[in-house]
Amino acid sequence: MKQIAACTYTFVFEPSETWAHLYQFEKSLAKYLDQDGLDMAIIEPMGAGIAGKMIHIYPRPELPPPKPPKQSTMPAGEQIRKLGKIGK
Numbered sequence: 001m002k003q004i005a006a007c008t009y010t011f012v013f014e015p016s017e018t019w020a021h022l023y024q025f026e027k028s029l030a031k032y033l034d035q036d037g038l039d040m041a042i043i044e045p046m047g048a049g050i051a052g053k054m055i056h057i058y059p060r061p062e063l064p065p066p067k068p069p070k071q072s073t074m075p076a077g078e079q080i081r082k083l084g085k086i087g088k
Helices: 022-035 076-086
Strands: 038-043 054-059
Touching: 022 038, 022 054
Parallel strands: none
Antiparallel strands: 038 054
16 A cells, blocks of 8 residues: 655735636646646545645656557558458
8 A cells, every 4th residue: 555645735825916716826736746747636525615625646647658550561552452352
């Protein structure tokens, strides 16, 4: 089982000078985390309201490199003849 760390922060800012809406703050935080290869999910427990939001921060999953398309070993002319027979 993984161990987790829980930190509690209170951010205080003047909305007219920084972010006018909460979603703008969250978007800025997500951009910052993205620079370190991290992602976040906002969790809102039922009945907790705006003060009860939690942010789950986790490493962005790495996607495997795409596989190159299969190349046929058959000469192009033969491929065309074979495709022509399929439709008949």
